[in-house]
Amino acid sequence: MLDLTLYDPFGNMQFTDTNCFLCGTIITHEHRTPVFGEWLQDKYNLGKKELLLLDKSVTTFSQLTIPCCDHCHTHYVLPLEAEIEEAASNGITGLQALNQQKVFQWIGKMYYGTLINELIKEASPYVTPEYAVSEDPKMLGKFRSFFQVLQSMRVPMVFSDFLPCSLFFVEVNPAEDDLPFEYQDELTTMAFSIKLGSLAIICTLLDNGIIGRALGRLSQVTEGQQLHPIQLAEYKARVFYAAYIFNVVPEYFIRPVKPEDDHLVLDTLIDDVTNEIFNPWDMTAYAHMLEEMLKPWGIREQEILQNPRQPLSFLLTEENTFRPMEKLER
Structure with a gap:
């Protein structure tokens, strides 16, 4: 056995x-x-x-x-x-x-x-x-x-109708990309990103795909697009901030194992009754996160929040559509 x-x-x-x-x-x-x-x-x-x-x-x-x-x-x-x-x-x-x-x-x-x-x-x-x-x-x-x-x-192990994470795959435009490899993680929020050449993977661990669904619109508008490195930085800020305000921890349960079984089956449960899945979005806290990601370009929080209702975005237009960018112009 x-x-x-x-x-x-x-x-x-x-x-x-x-x-x-x-x-x-x-x-x-x-x-x-x-x-x-x-x-x-x-x-x-x-x-x-x-x-x-x-x-x-x-x-x-x-x-x-x-x-x-x-x-x-x-x-x-x-x-x-x-x-x-x-x-x-x-x-x-x-x-x-x-x-x-x-x-x-x-x-x-x-x-x-x-x-x-x-x-x-x-x-x-x-x-x-x-x-x-x-x-x-x-x-x-x-x-x-x-x-x-x-x-x-x-x-x-088989996960029953879930994956214990959200995965975001992003392609980077090589025109102004001079970093062949980049890696970043946040221990407490379990957010992770790694860049391999023109490919970047951003992941939020232990969220059962909830953050991926919450940011589904972001994935849709960037699908098939090549992102400028500063757009990738903003993408990471949005995902990492979503992990920061994610407020629940999934529980996992192993189904009873029979003698003939050759794998475990895991079910999951999230307590969304006594806990809100996400804490409220705070624009200033998000601006802190974005400022950290935009450090290589020297962009500060004051510039990010020049219009508090519409924070600075290199990734999306005011209509929330993708903003094509091959070269950064400021």
Whole structure:
């Protein structure tokens, strides 16, 4: 009988360099896998590129690794990376054609890999973090739910009529694009973006596709369009802000397993009775988010909110249609 048992490191906070991140098997310090796949590092020359972590420490893409047993590395991590690499070689259509659960797993592995590094550091008696993730019960509950569905990497799992995330695929116009690779995530809101050449993927994890539906109009008007890099930045601001005001945490339930089953089936429930799904949209808070995304262009909040009822937009016209842009003119 296939072992369909899920691993739960959150029960006893089992976050160490000697437990496989995916199955919990006891391993040595040498058993590691990169958070960002080797093919990604090679293709975009990321090895020595620096990364700023939550505790303000600096590492590099090649140094950012997580504990992983040989079995999980060989049977789950490497095949997943190979599938994504092949799909990404065909651009936006290749990744859109791939089973979206695979894209979720790939992004989830990178997000969770960054989180695991933080939790392992916090377990050290020599580290006193300014903001300890492990001391926030609400966040730990959220991460626990996320890891439950991320284990679909290892344990065959079917999500009943939902995907645990929203995915946005965007094509970037190369005319004024000088960044072959870009990566950004927000630990607490679970928003993530990664740019691979002219392809960008923006993802909100653990929202069961709700944010994707809420921003459906944005996806429709930009579909088939090439975005200028400043338009991509605004797109990210809109998605990241939606994740910021998202106010519920899905619960996941495993259907009873029968002896002949070869996979788990998960149902989900969102409490939208006692909780509003989204907190109210605050224009000033959104302007802060947009200002952060527009830093490379030096655009400040005052300019963004020059007309408070119609904040600055490079992406949409006043009629909410797509604003074509090949070159930025200001």
